[in-house]
Amino acid sequence: MLTKGVQMMFLDDRKRSILRAIIDDYIETAEPIGSRTIARKHELGLSSATIRNEMADLEEMGFLAQPHTSAGRIPSDKGYRLYVDQLMMPINLSDDEIETIREAMEIKINELSQLIRQASVIMSRITKYTSMAITPQMRKSIIKATQVVPIEPGKALVIVVTNTGVVRNCLVNISDKLLPDFLIKVSNILNEKLSGFTLEQINYSQLKELEVEIGLSGEFLKPILEGVAECINQIDNPEIYLDGTTNIFNYPEFRDVMKAKGFLNVLDEKEVLRDLLSNKNENIEVDIKIGTENPFEEIRDCSLVTASYSVNNRIIGSFGVIGPTRMEYPKVVSSMNHIRKKINYEINKLMGKNIDGS
Amino acid sequence: MLTKGVQMMFLDDRKRSILRAIIDDYIETAEPIGSRTIARKHELGLSSATIRNEMADLEEMGFLAQPHTSAGRIPSDKGYRLYVDQLMMPINLSDDEIETIREAMEIKINELSQLIRQASVIMSRITKYTSMAITPQMRKSIIKATQVVPIEPGKALVIVVTNTGVVRNCLVNISDKLLPDFLIKVSNILNEKLSGFTLEQINYSQLKELEVEIGLSGEFLKPILEGVAECINQIDNPEIYLDGTTNIFNYPEFRDVMKAKGFLNVLDEKEVLRDLLSNKNENIEVDIKIGTENPFEEIRDCSLVTASYSVNNRIIGSFGVIGPTRMEYPKVVSSMNHIRKKINYEINKLMGKNIDGS
DNA sequence: TGTTAGCACTCAAGCTCGTCGAGTGCTAAA
DNA sequence: TTTAGCACTCGACGAGCTTGAGTGCTAACA
Known part of the structure; x- marks a missing residue:
């Protein structure tokens, strides 16, 4: 009998509701x-035995x-996967939150990196998890x-x-x-020769x-070049x-000091962050990596939610949120989506202002 | 009899040796x-009873x-104060450490802030505590x-x-x-009028x-100004x-997650760091704040060691190390001193290169 | 045939209690 | 003044017990 249930991978509606209820509760x-908790708190019309x-x-x-025979159940990574793909109920951000985002992300200066920095700050404020962001790949921008x-x-x-309004300077010693x-x-020659590339x-x-x-001769020019x-x-x-x-300290899964240390240590490495944010998938709006789907050992009990921002449909950078696998996915996903749109809007506004060509 | 010992605040040599031994051991x-530990490990020629x-x-x-009746003794803040003022034995940095510092702090670029950044990095690497540094006050530098x-x-x-080689730019929208x-x-007028101030x-x-x-009329010039x-x-x-x-996780006093959280949280505030580093005392090479001498509640069981760097005997910035009160003061103090001298040397070299006047 | 009530079973958490040992203070002898 | 000796204290640790949340299985029921 059981084998039948297991063999057919199709989950009927009842199983889905129960799984959703369990994951919702566990996230909270x-x-x-x-079983009794579910029977009591959710109106499924079923007894605890069922x-x-x-x-x-x-x-x-x-x-x-x-976790052990006489304990309740907790979701597995596979369970979370099904949950984020099919079960979770999308939620809307509150007016307050939308206002907070709007306020934080108004561009005051011509610098793109400020926008991204703000996006990161606001993500961690709204989701209460740890957030990260990477400034745009500039290889395609034009001098x-x-x-x-x-x-x-x-x-x-x-x-x-560059056309994206980024300015860098370098003080050099010359003859x-x-x-x-x-x-x-x-200066004029350089300007003429390099512009447009x-x-x-x-x-x-x-x-x-x-x-x-x-x-x-090269000697004179070398420092300038x-x-x-x-x-x-x-x-x-x-x-x-x-x-x-430090938000992670609010979650019981990081009560263990060694775990917290591992988490913070791995995020201290720029290389790791770069890796986590190098989101290659162009088709997905918001990408979710659950637990063991993550590339690094130390965050195998975390989930990472990332999104990209783009110009002319070309992804130029991304940002994300990392927290325990028991993450408030609905909230995080809608925040990410909202902020992603916001960044895209602002970025295209900024580029529009700064590009004269396209 | 005891009262006699207590009334005279003068500590005889024997008491001093014992106190030094206890603090040395406790730091370790x-x-x-x-008492037995001290009698065994240190050759004081005294029995545990004495x-x-x-x-x-x-x-x-x-x-x-x-901590409780049947436990050994731990140093109080007052004990540490005496220790750092009078008892501790200065140590020299190892050749390795000196080499590491030298290597890290060679200036590669014309930017002063890079030097300070390096100083902070190297301090935390050498001391194994948390380090901080603030870039120079530039109010006195000359355009x-x-x-x-x-x-x-x-x-x-x-x-x-500026004369210190700092460059800032700002992209502005004009008519x-x-x-x-x-x-x-x-540009020429501005250059002429502002230079030298x-x-x-x-x-x-x-x-x-x-x-x-x-x-x-102002409207045209406003964005430029x-x-x-x-x-x-x-x-x-x-x-x-x-x-x-994350170095603090290596110390047992931060095993408690809440303590670690408090520590990390307070250091997340730029304002707090600025405050901690606003070292006003011009006469002291290396300043030590022990436990309750600290201004912020959350770090009352930490010690803060700071030092300043200066140009022409005027302090322009400072850096420091924070860790448990049980800190390796001798090591930290000599590292700070060494790095302080190094910064001063490099900074004056840099300024010399960049100032043509003074 | 699916659902449910009932029951025996499991196991972590939390409590008590006893042991152990590092350390103390006090006393008396050297 | 120093030291050996001894009774005492108290946290750490582990064993043993109780409690309660939760399970799986079985049998009865709709």
Whole structure:
């Protein structure tokens, strides 16, 4: 009899309701859920005994697990997976929350990275989990201006501006013999030659070729070209933000100090964060990685929810939330979706302002 | 008899040795220290009974405390205070450590903030505690150059450079009608008028007065002047770095999750860090705040060791280490001192390179 | 045939109680 | 003044017990 239930992987409505009820409750309480609790709290019109039988089936199918024989059931990763894919009821953000997001994400300055930083801060505030965000990949952005500004004899400032409004500068030491007038000439040539190219199109050897153009031996020009390369490098190097790390202490699953330590340690590594946020799937709005689906050992009992933002349908960066697998998925998913739209809107506004071409 | 010992606050050599031994041991083990342990491990030529009597005296004088009747003694804040002021034996850094510091703190770029960031990182690596650092107060630094660079119609980049090699820029939206040639004129006037002043000498109303000079109604100039103000503001706004936060998990006093949470939470506040690092005492090389001497409730069982770095004997910033009161003071103090000297050296080198005047 | 009441069983949590040992204070002798 | 000795204290630890939430199975019922 049981084998029949197990063999057919199809879950009837009753099993689905029970599973949903269990996961909803477990997300709320973090305690193993017993059959009686479900019978009492949810109006399923079933006795605890019936629910008990169903729960046994659900366990055998792998959606639930039992910490020990005489405890209630807790969801397995597979159970959460079904829950997020099919069972959970979407919720709407409260007016308050929407207002908070709106307020936080108004762009005050021309800097894209500020927007992303704000997004991260607000995500952790709203969800109460730990949030992270990575600033856009800039390899495809276009150089709008390159300038060399004389500061004092022996010193010049190299500046690169992109169409996305990102500016980087680099103070370089140059020969005392280079006069301001000459630097302005160099500046103009660089500006003319580099404008319109994307960052990824420019590499150092190409820069070297400009030396010929300018007609001056490499030694004098070298620091300036290195400055340009450094600026480009900095623009291209995405920043990563992490917020709400101490939120995890509010969840009983991190009562164990070693677990908290592991969690915080792994998030301290920029490389790890970059990896977690390198969301390749272009088709999915909000991606969810549950427990063991995660790439790193230390967060195998966490869930990671990520979303990407894009320009012209090309993903340029992403952000996410990480917390215990017992995560308020409905809330997190709607927050992420909302903020994602907000970022996209603001980013396209910003780009529109800054691009004259497209 | 006991009262005699207590009345005279003078500690004889024997009491001092015993107190030093107890604190040394407690720093190492984090366990209450008993009389027998001291008699065995340290060659004081005294029996445990004698030491016991002395310990009772030391407790009555407030240098030691007893968690409960049948436990050993632990140092009180007052005990630590005496220890750091008079008892502890200075230690030298190992060659390895000196090399590590040297390597980490070589300046590669012209940016002062990088140096301070490195100092913080290296402090936490060497001491195994949590470290923090604040970038210099820049109010006294001198404006070396101000530039307005046309980027495209309707957009200009405002740049401010100081004698300390700090550069900030601000992309501003301007009227389409302002032509590049005019912007260059504005740039020259600004450069001429602002150079040589310190940041604190310049305020917005002064900037407004320049409008007259340039001879153009405020509406056109406003965004540019705001850009200058924003740059100055950003330069003046010190950055704060925090490293090695998860180090605290290695110390048994932070096994309690709530304590760890309180600690991490309080250090999450920029304001708190700024406060902790606002070291006013100009005479002291390395300042130590023990336990209850600290201003914030959450770190009353921590010790904070800070040091300042300066230019021309004027303190411009500071850095520090925070950890349990049971801190390896000798190690921390010598590390701080070493790094302090290193920073001072590098900073003066950097300033020397960048200042042409003084 | 599916549902439910009833019952025996399981097991972690929490309590008490006794043992152990590190440490103390006091006393008396050296 | 120092020290050996001894009675005493008290937390840590583990064994044994109780409690209660929860289960699986069986038999009766609709």
